[in-house]
Every structure is written in C-alpha cells, then in structure tokens.
Amino acid sequence: MRIRIGEEITFRKLEALLAFMESGNLAKAAEILETSTVSVHRALHSLEEGTSCALFRHEGRNLIPTDAAHVLADTAREVLKAMADGIRATREAAGYLADRLKIGSLYSLTAHTVPRIVIDLKARRPELHTELVLGSNADLLQMLKQGSIDATLMATPEPDPEIESIPLFEDEIFFAAPADSPYAAMPAVDLRTCRDEPFVSLSEGFATSRGFVEAFRIADFQPKLVMKVGDIFSLMNLVGGGVGYTLLPGRVKGVSPRNVAFVPLTADYDNIRQTIALSFLRRRERDPNLLALAAVCRMAMRQGQ
Incomplete structure (x- = not known):
C-alpha cells in the first residue's frame, strides 16, 4: 500500500519543531530559524493538524510538549538527517562533491x-x-x-x-620568432610579409589555433605549416629551436624561452584577441x-x- 503523508507535514515545519524542542521557547526557535515567532507557532499548529493529535498543552503562555511531540521530534531528526544524506549522495552521484x-x-x-x-x-x-x-x-x-x-x-x-x-581579461596575440630572427627587431609584423616562411601551430580546438586561422584569413594566404602540437609550451620550444614561426598570446611571454621574441602584429590584426x-x-x-x-x-x- 502506498504511504501518503498530508501536505501539512513539511521539512520546514519539522525543522521548526526541532528548533522549538531544543530551545524551549518560540522566540529562541524563531531566532534559530531566522523567522518570526508567529511563523513558528503556525508551523507547530499545522503539525498538530497533520498528525491529527495534540502535540502541546498550554500552561499559561507556555507551550509544553507532550509525549507525542517527543516521538515526532525523534522521527523528525531521523528524517531530516536521512534527507540531508540523500541529497549529498545525489550530488556525489551527479559529480558534485561539496568538498x-x-x-x-x-x-x-x-x-x-x-x-x-x-x-x-x-x-x-x-x-x-x-x-x-x-x-x-x-x-x-x-x-x-x-x-x-x-x-x-x-x-x-x-x-x-x-x-x-x-x-x-583580454589577451593580445603576438608574432613569435627566434630571438636571432630578422623579425625580432621589427616594431610590428604584417603576416603578409611572411608568405614564404615556415609556421608551427597548436592543434585544432585550442583558442590560440582559432586566432591563428583568423589572422591568416586576414592576411589572405595559407601559411606553410610544418608541424602541429598539443600544448603551448612545446610550441614555444619549436619556435625557439628555429622550426617555424607562430602566433602566441601575451600571457605566456613571461615564461617563454629566452630565445623566443614576441613581436606585435600590425594594426590590421588588432581584432585577433582572446x-x-x-x-x-x-x-x-x-x-x-x-x-x-x-x-x-x-x-x-x-x-x-
């Protein structure tokens, strides 16, 4: 038989019950839950309606928990802990680990x-x-x-x-050449002057590779590509070793080999940024x-x- 629980019973109301049972009065329970005493009182009264039994008796202005309230509170602790553990396990199964x-x-x-x-x-x-x-x-x-x-x-x-x-942040793209290359002394490089030069690049899928393709689209020629690699540090070493020229983002300038020069591109390529x-x-x-x-x-x- 399928178990059905009345809509009056909610996790939030069970939290209100526990806060009241542990603090001993409405004001402190409201402070714990960051709500009003009226909201706590309504939650407790709603739980009585949901369980169809008296959970408290009045002694003056004070609410005194009955044995039934203690039983429900014990169950509420187990239910809330089980739900919290269930949510944690659900997040772990989905690959979201809290720590x-x-x-x-x-x-x-x-x-x-x-x-x-x-x-x-x-x-x-x-x-x-x-x-x-x-x-x-x-x-x-x-x-x-x-x-x-x-x-x-x-x-x-x-x-x-x-x-x-x-x-x-936005990063500028530079022409990368061996430090002893004639290009290294130039104030800026126009790729159109490099038609006969060998080039190396990153494999497809890298952001710098995409900028490389776009730059040569602007230059209106296909570069003579001699090698592709899968990481930018290998690419810099190939440039330093004289295998070919390439385009590199400015963020790696500080960690590039000393034998690699970063030269700005001319204004025609100002839009080639990352x-x-x-x-x-x-x-x-x-x-x-x-x-x-x-x-x-x-x-x-x-x-x-």
Missing part, C-alpha cells in the same frame, strides 16, 4: 593565472579540495557539458544557453563552491592576472 572542485584550464593559464586563483581559493575555502584538468578549449567545453569538470578557465565559448561565462573567462553550467550558478571560485577570479583579475 571537491574540479577546475579545467588551458595550458597557457598555468603560468600565472591558475596558481594565483587556486591559492586564493584555498585561503577562502580551506576545506575545499581542488583538482586541475588541462586541455584545449574544445576539450574543456565538452568536459564541462558532460559534468567531468565543475568549471573551466578558457577562451570565452560561443553563446550557449547552458553555459554561463564571466569574462576575466577573452579569457570562467565558464560553468548555468544550472549550477548558485553552487557555493562556484560562487567562491567566481569571487576569487574577479579579485585576481582586478589585481592583474
């Missing part, structure tokens, strides 16, 4: 941005365990939608109703861990990434 946060990131952000954010997040929420997952923009976006990661630091994705993105953002699923925008992460990211960006 764990899995953050995705582009390789290029691990030089400065990610360490600062992780340190500040640890200071704000010391009980939170963070895990870092690295990948391309395309990989990170897929993992985010699948729930494999909780949030990601990457170039702003295309508009998507499922994704919330908080812009953090906006780095914190992205997460919109349905989780009230998650306390993500709210803390967003606050830390905003603070770090105000101080300079």
Whole structure:
C-alpha cells in the first residue's frame, strides 16, 4: 500500500519543531530559524493538524510538549538527517562533491593565472579540495557539458544557453620568432610579409589555433605549416629551436624561452584577441563552491592576472 503523508507535514515545519524542542521557547526557535515567532507557532499548529493529535498543552503562555511531540521530534531528526544524506549522495552521484572542485584550464593559464586563483581559493575555502584538468578549449567545453569538470578557465565559448561565462581579461596575440630572427627587431609584423616562411601551430580546438586561422584569413594566404602540437609550451620550444614561426598570446611571454621574441602584429590584426573567462553550467550558478571560485577570479583579475 502506498504511504501518503498530508501536505501539512513539511521539512520546514519539522525543522521548526526541532528548533522549538531544543530551545524551549518560540522566540529562541524563531531566532534559530531566522523567522518570526508567529511563523513558528503556525508551523507547530499545522503539525498538530497533520498528525491529527495534540502535540502541546498550554500552561499559561507556555507551550509544553507532550509525549507525542517527543516521538515526532525523534522521527523528525531521523528524517531530516536521512534527507540531508540523500541529497549529498545525489550530488556525489551527479559529480558534485561539496568538498571537491574540479577546475579545467588551458595550458597557457598555468603560468600565472591558475596558481594565483587556486591559492586564493584555498585561503577562502580551506576545506575545499581542488583538482586541475588541462586541455584545449574544445576539450574543456565538452568536459564541462558532460559534468567531468565543475568549471573551466578558457577562451570565452560561443553563446550557449547552458553555459554561463564571466569574462576575466583580454589577451593580445603576438608574432613569435627566434630571438636571432630578422623579425625580432621589427616594431610590428604584417603576416603578409611572411608568405614564404615556415609556421608551427597548436592543434585544432585550442583558442590560440582559432586566432591563428583568423589572422591568416586576414592576411589572405595559407601559411606553410610544418608541424602541429598539443600544448603551448612545446610550441614555444619549436619556435625557439628555429622550426617555424607562430602566433602566441601575451600571457605566456613571461615564461617563454629566452630565445623566443614576441613581436606585435600590425594594426590590421588588432581584432585577433582572446577573452579569457570562467565558464560553468548555468544550472549550477548558485553552487557555493562556484560562487567562491567566481569571487576569487574577479579579485585576481582586478589585481592583474
């Protein structure tokens, strides 16, 4: 037989019962629940209607719990604990752990941005365990939608109703050349003068690869591509070793090899920029861990990434 419980019995009212039983009076129960004494009194009276029995007797202005009230309170503790455990287990099954946060990131952000954010997040929420997952923009976006990661630091994705993105900073794209290259001494480089040069690039799916393609669309020629790699640090080493030229975001300038020069592009390529953002699923925008992460990211960006 299916068990049916009257609509008068709710978790909130059971919480009011426990607060009253443990505090001993309406005023203190209301303070615990951050509500009014009238609301607590109504909740207790509603529980009497829902159980169809007297839970309290009046002695002057005081409410005295009956044996029935104590029985219901014991049951309420078990029910509320079971529900809290059930919600926690549900979140764990969905990959949302209250004390764990899995953050995705582009390789290029691990030089400065990610360490600062992780340190500040640890200071704000010391009980939170963070895990870092690295990948391309395309990989990170897929993992985010699948729930494999909780949030990601990457170039702003295309508009998507499922994704919330908080812009953090904009990054300029530079022409990268060996330090002893003739291009290294130029004030700015127009890619149109590089038609016969060899180039190396990141694989498809990386934000920098997308900018690379767009820049050569503006230059109106297909570059002579000699190699593609899967991370930006290998790409910089290839440039330094003289394998080919490439385009790199300014954020890696401080960690690039000494034999790699970063040269600005001419004004024709001013629109080839990257906006780095914190992205997460919109349905989780009230998650306390993500709210803390967003606050830390905003603070770090105000101080300079």
